[in-house]
Amino acid sequence: MSTATAQKKGFGATLWDYLTTVDHKKIAILYLVAGGIFFLAGGLEAMLIRIQLAVPDNDFVSAGLYNQLITMHGTTMIFLAAMPLIFALMNIAVPLQIGARDVAFPFLNSLGFWLFFFGGVLLNVSWFTGGAPDAGWTAYAPLSTTSPGHGVDYYVMGLQISGAGTLIGGINFLVTIVNMRAPGMTYMRMPLFTWTAFVTSVLILFAFPALTVGLFLMMFDRMFGANFFDPQMGGNHVIWEHLFWIFGHPEVYILVLPIFGLFSDIISTFSKKRLFGYSAMVFAVVLIGFLGFMVWAHHMFTTGLGPVANSIFAIATMAIAVPTGIKIFNWIFTMWGGSIRMTTPMLWTVAFIPSFTLGGFGGVMLAAAAADYQYHDTYFVVAHFHYVIVGGVVFGVFAGLHYWWPKFFGTMLSEKLGKLAFWPFFVGFHLTFFIQHFLGLMGMPRRYWKFLPNQDLDLGNLVSTIGAFLMAIGAVIFLINVIVTSVKGEKVSGDPWDGRTLEWSIPSPPPFYNFTQTPLVRGLDPLWIEKRQGNGKMTPAEPLGDIHMPNNSFIPFVMSLGLFIAGFGFIYQVDDKNWLIVGIAGMLITLGSMFVRSVKDDLGYHIHKEDLEKGAGSE
Amino acid sequence: MAKNTNSTSYEFYKQKNKEEMKYQLITFALMIIFTLVAFGMVIAEYNPMFTIPVIILLACVQVGFQLYYFMHMSHKGHGLPALFLYSGIFVALLTVLAMVTIVWW
Numbered sequence: 001m002s003t004a005t006a007q008k009k010g011f012g013a014t015l016w017d018y019l020t021t022v023d024h025k026k027i028a029i030l031y032l033v034a035g036g037i038f039f040l041a042g043g044l045e046a047m048l049i050r051i052q053l054a055v056p057d058n059d060f061v062s063a064g065l066y067n068q069l070i071t072m073h074g075t076t077m078i079f080l081a082a083m084p085l086i087f088a089l090m091n092i093a094v095p096l097q098i099g100a101r102d103v104a105f106p107f108l109n110s111l112g113f114w115l116f117f118f119g120g121v122l123l124n125v126s127w128f129t130g131g132a133p134d135a136g137w138t139a140y141a142p143l144s145t146t147s148p149g150h151g152v153d154y155y156v157m158g159l160q161i162s163g164a165g166t167l168i169g170g171i172n173f174l175v176t177i178v179n180m181r182a183p184g185m186t187y188m189r190m191p192l193f194t195w196t197a198f199v200t201s202v203l204i205l206f207a208f209p210a211l212t213v214g215l216f217l218m219m220f221d222r223m224f225g226a227n228f229f230d231p232q233m234g235g236n237h238v239i240w241e242h243l244f245w246i247f248g249h250p251e252v253y254i255l256v257l258p259i260f261g262l263f264s265d266i267i268s269t270f271s272k273k274r275l276f277g278y279s280a281m282v283f284a285v286v287l288i289g290f291l292g293f294m295v296w297a298h299h300m301f302t303t304g305l306g307p308v309a310n311s312i313f314a315i316a317t318m319a320i321a322v323p324t325g326i327k328i329f330n331w332i333f334t335m336w337g338g339s340i341r342m343t344t345p346m347l348w349t350v351a352f353i354p355s356f357t358l359g360g361f362g363g364v365m366l367a368a369a370a371a372d373y374q375y376h377d378t379y380f381v382v383a384h385f386h387y388v389i390v391g392g393v394v395f396g397v398f399a400g401l402h403y404w405w406p407k408f409f410g411t412m413l414s415e416k417l418g419k420l421a422f423w424p425f426f427v428g429f430h431l432t433f434f435i436q437h438f439l440g441l442m443g444m445p446r447r448y449w450k451f452l453p454n455q456d457l458d459l460g461n462l463v464s465t466i467g468a469f470l471m472a473i474g475a476v477i478f479l480i481n482v483i484v485t486s487v488k489g490e491k492v493s494g495d496p497w498d499g500r501t502l503e504w505s506i507p508s509p510p511p512f513y514n515f516t517q518t519p520l521v522r523g524l525d526p527l528w529i530e531k532r533q534g535n536g537k538m539t540p541a542e543p544l545g546d547i548h549m550p551n552n553s554f555i556p557f558v559m560s561l562g563l564f565i566a567g568f569g570f571i572y573q574v575d576d577k578n579w580l581i582v583g584i585a586g587m588l589i590t591l592g593s594m595f596v597r598s599v600k601d602d603l604g605y606h607i608h609k610e611d612l613e614k615g616a617g618s619e
Numbered sequence: 620m621a622k623n624t625n626s627t628s629y630e631f632y633k634q635k636n637k638e639e640m641k642y643q644l645i646t647f648a649l650m651i652i653f654t655l656v657a658f659g660m661v662i663a664e665y666n667p668m669f670t671i672p673v674i675i676l677l678a679c680v681q682v683g684f685q686l687y688y689f690m691h692m693s694h695k696g697h698g699l700p701a702l703f704l705y706s707g708i709f710v711a712l713l714t715v716l717a718m719v720t721i722v723w724w
Contacts, residue, residue, distance in 0.1 A: 178699055202703075206710055242718045293710050297721065309721050 020552040022106035023512055027113050028091035029408060032401075034117050035084030040475075041124065042076035045069045047472060050432075054465040056453035066449040067134035068151065072127075074137025075155065079162055080120040082255050082393050087116075087169055089400045090197045090258060092407050094173060096503035096510060097191045099182025099519045104175040106550045107597075112169035114560035119162025122567050126154035136447065138244055141229035141237040145221045150571055153222055157567040160215045161560070163208055170204030173197055182502070183541040184521035188282070191501045191525075192268075192275060195282050196261030199289040200254050206293065207250035214243030223574055238303060245296035253292040256388065257285060259396030260327060263349045266403055267331050269500055270346040271338025274525060277330040284323035284330075291320045301372045310369040317367035324360055328353060343497070344418030348399035351426050352391060359387030362437065377447070380440025386433045398422075398478065403497070405485075406508035412492045413485050421477035428470025435460045435467075500528035505538045513547045516540075516612055544613070546606040553602065555593050562589030646688040653677045 009017070018026060049069050052060045061069065095103055103109050126132040133155035135144035144152045177198045181190070190198075218240065220226035227233035229240050268275040275281060297305060297313040305313075331353060340346070362384035366372055375381060398421075405413045439460045444451060451457045495504040502519060503510075505527045517540035523529050530538055569583025657677055660670045686692045692701055 206707060210714075236722060238722055239718075242722065246714055246718065293714065297717070305721050309717075 017552070019557055020110075020554045022102075022110045022550050022552055024091045024095050024103050024106065024109060025408070025510065025512070027109050028088045030113050030117075031084045031088035031091060032408065034113075034120065035081050035088060038076050038080035038120055038124075039085065042073050042081050043472065043475060045073040045076065047468060049073060050465040050468040052449070053451070053461050055462065056451050056455075056458050058450055063449040064131075064134065067136075067447075068127075068132040070447055071133045071136055071139075071151075071155075072124075075123065075133065075159070076120075077389075078137065078251070078255070079159060080116075080123070082389070082397075083162075083166060084113075084116055084120075085397045086200075086255060086258050086393070087113075087166075089193075089262065089397070089404065090169075090173060090200075092404050093400075093503060094194050094197050095176065095180070096407065096506070096514060097194045097501050098177060098180060098185055099502050099515060099521065100176065100180035101514045101518075101547065102550070103172050104180055105172050107553055107556065108168050108172050110553065111556035111559060112165040112172065114556045115165030115168065115563065116162040117165075118560040118564040119158045119160070119165060122161060122564055123154055123158030126151055126158075129154075138248070139218070139240075140244075141218070141221070141240040144218065144240075145229050145237075150574075152218075153571040153574070156215050156219045156222065157571055160212065160219070161563050161567060163211055163215070164563075165560075166204060167208045167212075170201040170208070173201040174205065177201070182515075182518050182521050185526075188279065189521060189524045189526070191261070192264035192278070192281055192285075193258065193261035196257040196259075196264075196285050199285050200257045203250045203254045203257070203289055203292065207247045207254065210243050211247035211251075214240060214247065217243070219570070223570060238300075241300050241303060242296070245299045246293075249296040249299065250289075250292045252385075252388070253288060256392045256396075257289065259352075259393055259400075260285065262396055262400045262403070263331065263352060264327075264334075265501065266345045266349045266399055267334050268525070269403075269497055270341045270343055270349075271335050272341075272498075273334055273338040274528075275330070276333035276336075277326070278524060280326055281330055284326040287323040288320060291316060291323070295320065298367055298369075298372075301369045302376045314367050314369040318364055321360060321364050328357060343402075344413070344415055344422065345399040345403040345497075347419060347422050348395045348402070351422070352395040352399070355391030355395065355429070356388060358434075359384060359391050362387060375440060377445055378440035379436040379444045379446060382446050383433045383436035383440060386436070390429055390433070398425075404503075406492050406494075406496050407503055407510065409486065410491050410507075410509040411485050411489060412496055413481050417477060417481035417484065421474045421481060423474070424470045424477070425474025428467045428472075428474060431467025432464050432471060433467070435463050439464070495527075500525035502526055502538070505530075513549060513607060516547075517544055518542050544609055546608055547612070548604055548606055550604045551602055553597075555597050559590050559593045559597075562586045562591075562593065565589065643688055646684045650681050650684055653681055 018030060021027060021030075048061060049066070052058050052066060052069075091103075091109070095101070123133075129150065131149045131151045133139070133144075133147075133151040135147050135152050135155070139152060139155060144155075177190070177194060187195075217226070217228040221228050221230070221235075227235045229235050229237040231237060264275055264281060295313055295317045297309060298317045301310050301313075331349075335350075342350075362380070366375055366381065366384055401408075402413050402418055405411065439457060440446075442456060442460075444457050444460075451461065492508055494507040494510075496508070497504065502521070505519060506515060519526065519538035520541035522539075527538065530536055563586060566583045566586025566589075569579050569581070569586055572579040573583060657674045660673065686704075691697070
């Protein structure tokens with residue numbers, strides 16, 4: 001095993017390895033690559049939007065295409081870029097941070113990825129088959145139920161499939177964190193990133209079913225003649241808004257919470273200090289997660305819910321500022337008096353704190369229901385959520401990639417290029433979105449294809465577009481950094497940052513079984529404790545023994561491919577019932593592979609003790 | 620000595636299993652009775668405003684029986700599943716209640 005895997009493999013073998021892998025580290029790379037590609041696609045859409053809005057009365061894209069661009073930009077960035085990048089970070093770090101050899105269900109981990117991937121591809125196929133979805137990423141009924149063509153059908157099927165993948169991933173991390181912590185790793189000794197991954201998984205478990213239900217109703221309305229959202233037939237279109245936001249609001253916390261945890265780890269590492277107020281941080285995360293479920297109607301203040309509902313949801317929304325404030329202050333107090341190293345991950349983190357806080361202020365302003373009548377559906381909203389999502393999630397993903405790059409690939413991204421990428425992105429981000437607050441307050445509506453000249457909107461929009469180009473430059477420099485780093489291929493040690501948590505106690509990249517012997521955890525920041533009070537290495541909690549590993553499997557790919565094919569069948573059976581054959585064939589592929597998986601025993605294999613002593617798997 | 624301990628623990632577990640079996644049989648009987656009562660009320664054509672809440676109540680009790688006596692949630696080490704169940708029920712209830720009152724009230 002060892003010598004065979006250590007040798008350089010051909011392209012075909014590597015491809016097959018990644019198609020069938022159940023190793024959480026390789027799945028993390030898959031998530032990273034797929035999420036990165038979708039991020040570039042979403043970014044390209046954003047650039048086209050900004051070019052269209054660079055000057056007044058522009059005709060760069062047509063109105064219909066503009067609607068498709070804004071819809072796909074939002075949908076892609078949230079579901080196909082931010083989500084998988086978060087999952088990439090969770091996959092690479094969570095099992096290592098808790099001292100586990102893999103996630104609880106490696107097979108499901110792979111299935112979750114392939115479902116997400118095929119869902120995303122299905123959604124993007126719509127560009128080439130007569131038009132992408134064009135009803136906004138929120139797909140409000142009746143606009144979405146009456147939108148002509150098949151765009152919104154692709155939205156429904158694509159999100160349904162990728163949503164199933166996300167749900168599977170979330171459940172997997174829950175079970176992993178509950179059951180697979182190393183001896184001594186109690187809940188209150190878990191690194192903050194693991195804690196936030198845990199709370200995020202709970203949110204996924206509770207929130208995604210609402211999306212699933214909403215999408216099913218939408219699917220039946222559009223494809224099978226149901227009338228759930230048609231008031232003329234006794235339906236109610238406001239229900240879609242509720243279902244979407246019951247999912248949609250927790251979704252933004254699903255995205256940002258792991259990033260909070262990641263920043264906590266980074267700040268603690270690069271300040272050489274224990275995280276200030278650890279238990280308060282955990283409490284704040286859980287509280288944000290809980291409150292995140294009770295605020296969805298603040299997206300619907302102008303729907304006409306009535307003053308009582310508006311007031312309740314306004315107050316609940318403002319309450320979230322309290323635990324978030326706890327976190328902001330604890331980050332600052334962690335840095336206070338620490339010996340701070342301004343590495344690239346730390347740079348993104350330090351930039352995150354004021355950027356995200358600005359977004360939070362905008363959020364509290366929007367939460368005031370009476371004032372929201374003024375802000376609603378203007379660029380003020382656009383500015384607010386880009387501040388929290390870019391200033392939070394995107395900054396976080398950049399920080400996390402720089403921080404954990406050694407665990408992904410065994411190399412270090414160049415610090416110099418990393419900082420070079422940071423500055424244009426950071427400046428561009430504030431240029432793009434800060435001014436949009438004022439554009440919104442001046443009355444520029446969201447989602448409009450063009451604006452007219454001489455309404456005081458010209459300069460602000462031009463500035464915004466220039467900022468977008470700066471962000472694109474930053475992203476390109478990051479890509480150059482990735483390429484340069486992988487061409488150079490300089491391997492680094494297991495602990496290049498002088499880390500505090502378990503992932504830094506093993507080599508970079510980790511061997512496929514992660515820990516030769518499960519480590520014994522003696523407290524919070526376990527590696528740091530051993531560095532200070534022990535010999536700098538983790539004490540093993542078990543004797544060297546055989547390691548049980550799962551077999552690779554191609555079944556998750558086939559299962560997801562079946563749903564992908566079935567998706568086309570369901571979309572086009574509206575035009576011609578013969579397409580149902582395709583739908584049924586796809587479902588048969590999926591159900592057949594599920595059947596094979598159920599009846600075929602797959603017990604995995606063992607790495608023997610003797611091979612471990614010879615250094616199996618370590619390259 | 621070792622043999623003695625074994626037989627004591629054997630006795631203990633035997634006793635315990637017997638007790639558990641008893642509880643399971645009782646709950647099983649109760650659940651059948653509940654079902655009969657529910658059917659009976661519908662057949663007897665009581666006022667639906669009375670029948671429906673009672674049936675829902677009986678259903679809730681049956682879920683509890685199911686979880687605690689047949690799925691062993693009362694045993695040790697089920698704290699976390701219980702926490703997830705109850706927080707899930709709580710969140711779902713609050714969400715559905717809020718949504719239904721906003722939309723239809």
